[in-house]
Amino acid sequence: MDGLLSDTIGAISTAVGNAGISIIRLSGPEAFSVAAKIFRGKGNFYEYPSHTIHYGKIIDPDKNDVIDEVLISKMAAPRTYTCEDTVEINCHGGYVTASRILDLLYRNGIRPAEPGEFTKRAFLNGRVDLTQAEAVMDLIGSRTEKSSKVAVSQLEGRLSDRINKLRHQLVEMLASIEVNLDYPEYDFEEVTADNCIQNISLVYNELKNLIEGFQYGKILREGMEVAIIGKPNAGKSSLLNRLSGKNRAIVTEIPGTTRDILEEYVNILGMPIKLIDTAGLRATENEVEKIGVSKAIEVMDSSDLILFILDADSGFEQEDADILEKIEKYHEKTIYVVNKTDKKDEDKLNEIKERIPEVLEISVLEDSGINILEKEIYQYVNKSNFDTDNQLLVTNARHKKHLQQTLADLEKALDGIKAGMTMDVVSIDIKSAAENLGYITGHQVSEEIVTNIFERFCIGK
Numbered sequence: 001m002d003g004l005l006s007d008t009i010g011a012i013s014t015a016v017g018n019a020g021i022s023i024i025r026l027s028g029p030e031a032f033s034v035a036a037k038i039f040r041g042k043g044n045f046y047e048y049p050s051h052t053i054h055y056g057k058i059i060d061p062d063k064n065d066v067i068d069e070v071l072i073s074k075m076a077a078p079r080t081y082t083c084e085d086t087v088e089i090n091c092h093g094g095y096v097t098a099s100r101i102l103d104l105l106y107r108n109g110i111r112p113a114e115p116g117e118f119t120k121r122a123f124l125n126g127r128v129d130l131t132q133a134e135a136v137m138d139l140i141g142s143r144t145e146k147s148s149k150v151a152v153s154q155l156e157g158r159l160s161d162r163i164n165k166l167r168h169q170l171v172e173m174l175a176s177i178e179v180n181l182d183y184p185e186y187d188f189e190e191v192t193a194d195n196c197i198q199n200i201s202l203v204y205n206e207l208k209n210l211i212e213g214f215q216y217g218k219i220l221r222e223g224m225e226v227a228i229i230g231k232p233n234a235g236k237s238s239l240l241n242r243l244s245g246k247n248r249a250i251v252t253e254i255p256g257t258t259r260d261i262l263e264e265y266v267n268i269l270g271m272p273i274k275l276i277d278t279a280g281l282r283a284t285e286n287e288v289e290k291i292g293v294s295k296a297i298e299v300m301d302s303s304d305l306i307l308f309i310l311d312a313d314s315g316f317e318q319e320d321a322d323i324l325e326k327i328e329k330y331h332e333k334t335i336y337v338v339n340k341t342d343k344k345d346e347d348k349l350n351e352i353k354e355r356i357p358e359v360l361e362i363s364v365l366e367d368s369g370i371n372i373l374e375k376e377i378y379q380y381v382n383k384s385n386f387d388t389d390n391q392l393l394v395t396n397a398r399h400k401k402h403l404q405q406t407l408a409d410l411e412k413a414l415d416g417i418k419a420g421m422t423m424d425v426v427s428i429d430i431k432s433a434a435e436n437l438g439y440i441t442g443h444q445v446s447e448e449i450v451t452n453i454f455e456r457f458c459i460g461k
């Protein structure tokens with residue numbers, strides 16, 4: 001991996017396209033020499049102080065052509081994002097201008113950066129650990145304020161600090177065991193079985209608490225899929241439009257208007273939710289509608305939560321009974337919602353309540369009960385009432401995997417002590433647990449894993 005650090009990389013760090021400004025970033029040992037070659041401003045580029053910004057022009061030295069007026073930042077190692085000499089060129093936005101400057105850089109020895117390579121270099125140079133590096137991409141991809149806060153917390157190193165503290169406790173335990181095994185003739189404090197059980201249990205319980213928050217953390221990071229199902233004309237598309245704040249779905253009085261799957265990301269109390277509007281579930285001879293119904297059934301299986309929408313105006317009909325039978329196996333992940341309560345018939349509503357006692361009454365037309373529905377969706381996700389401002393959350397499946405492996409190692413160690421195994425045998429499992437925690441932060445990690453993580457990043461970060 002060290003070979004990557006000998007060359008200089010460059011890429012556009014802003015979104016490609018028409019914009020007020022585009023930022024091109026260079027990092028590596030030749031960043032300053034190449035910048036000095038193509039930049040013309042007041043004074044000598046090499047004499048500019050570090051962490052200053054200067055006005056000038058980018059010139060093609062071969063043709064003496066002016067490409068653009070720019071602001072250029074000079075930042076000397078190690079006080080940079082990558083811990084390398086870094087230059088950032090702020091040019092006018094637009095594909096053509098940025099591409100011409102990039103082409104000029106490449107012709108002068110700069111290598112195109114790979115996805116995530118700037119952050120990868122920050123990791124390889126010790127500026128951030130692996131959890132902080134992954135948090136960079138999570139922050140970029142955040143869809144809500146809550147998910148952004150969790151990513152910032154991890155970027156600041158709160159999760160890393162906790163993992164490192166627990167790993168240090170295991171390493172200290174191993175050191176104490178080794179002392180007693182290697183120097184039994186000295187009067188060192190004996191590491192008793194009870195002490196080991198107590199110390200391992202403390203680490204075990206902390207790790208277990210971290211894992212318990214994963215499902216909520218994962219949804220904050222990746223979002224949750226919520227399928228809206230029901231018979232035709234129950235108000236599914238109207239609910240999608242209301243929750244998204246857009247006229248995303250066509251709404252008419254004609255049953256069967258929605259025939260395909262519609263998806264829309266929404267923010268519900270800080271939770272990124274992907275709403276999926278499905279075709280009305282009913283028996284039909286229309287081939288297109290049949291496909292839509294089939295897709296709706298598939299969505300129910302893959303979604304994290306189901307909103308079953310019933311119609312207070314029509315009551316409980318055979319179509320509702322058929323749907324209820326289909327979703328019986330999904331009962332634990334279903335919220336039952338009765339829409340159109342603005343024009344409800346009490347007898348019709350009672351028909352529904354006789355079949356489904358626990359229903360949430362709403363009216364999309366009158367905007368009634370929507371806030372309560374949003375709270376129900378949020379509470380379904382955050383059953384344990386995690387506080388994103390004050391509690392650490394594990395959001396990454398890779399982290400969860402290693403935490404679970406650590407727990408398994410600690411369970412084996414505890415079982416070994418209780419079975420009367422010698423401490424040198426027990427220490428094998430404790431060492432494995434410490435290694436698994438090291439994989440999370442990057443203390444012990446293979447080049448393959450590092451490559452796999454950073455290739456998911458966007459280019460320029």
